Amino acid sequence: MFKFNKVFSSFASQADVFSDTQPLIRSVLDGFNVCIFAYGQTGSGKTYTMSGPSTSKKDWGVNYRALNDLFDISLNRRNIFSYEVGVQMVEIYNEQVRDLLSNKIA
Numbered sequence: 179m180f181k182f183n184k185v186f187s188s189f190a191s192q193a194d195v196f197s198d199t200q201p202l203i204r205s206v207l208d209g210f211n212v213c214i215f216a217y218g219q220t221g222s223g224k225t226y227t228m229s230g231p232s233t234s235k236k237d238w239g240v241n242y243r244a245l246n247d248l249f250d251i252s253l254n255r256r257n258i259f260s261y262e263v264g265v266q267m268v269e270i271y272n273e274q275v276r277d278l279l280s281n282k283i284a
C-alpha cells in the first residue's frame with residue numbers, strides 16, 4: 179500500500195507541480211538537505227516534469243524553476259550570505275549511475 183501526499187490531475191501545469199516543491203528551494207538556502215527525485219516507469223513523464231518539453235518559460239520543469247528561485251533568493255540575500263552553487267546531473271538506469279555532464283565515455 180502506497181501513501182501519497184499529493185496527486186496532480188492531468189490538467190496540472192508545470193507551474194502547479196513546481197509550486198508544491200517550491201518551499202523546498204528556500205529550505206536549501208536555509209541550510210537543509212533536500213532531494214527532489216523523479217521516479218517512474220519509462221514514458222511516465224520524469225523528463226517532462228523535471229526539465230520540460232521546451233525552453234519556453236511556461237514549459238520550464240522543476241529543474242529550471244528551482245535554479246531560477248535559487249539564484250533569485252541568493253541574489254536577494256547577497257548582502258547577508260554568500261552561497262556557492264554546484265550542479266551534478268546523473269542518470270540511474272539499470273542500476274548503473276551515469277554522469278550526464280562528463281565528456282568521458284563510460
Ligand SMILES: Nc1ncnc2c1ncn2[C@@H]1O[C@H](COP(=O)(O)OP(=O)(O)OP(=O)(O)O)[C@@H](O)[C@H]1O
Pocket residue numbers: 218219220221222223224225226227231
Ligand atoms: N504532463 C505532461 N503533459 C503532456 N505531455 C507529457 C506530460 N508528461 C509527459 N508527457 C509526454 O509523454 C512522453 C514521455 O514523457 P517523458 O519523456 O518525460 O518520460 P520519462 O519518464 O522521462 O521517460 P524515460 O524513462 O523513457 O526517459 C513525452 O512525449 C512527453 O512530452
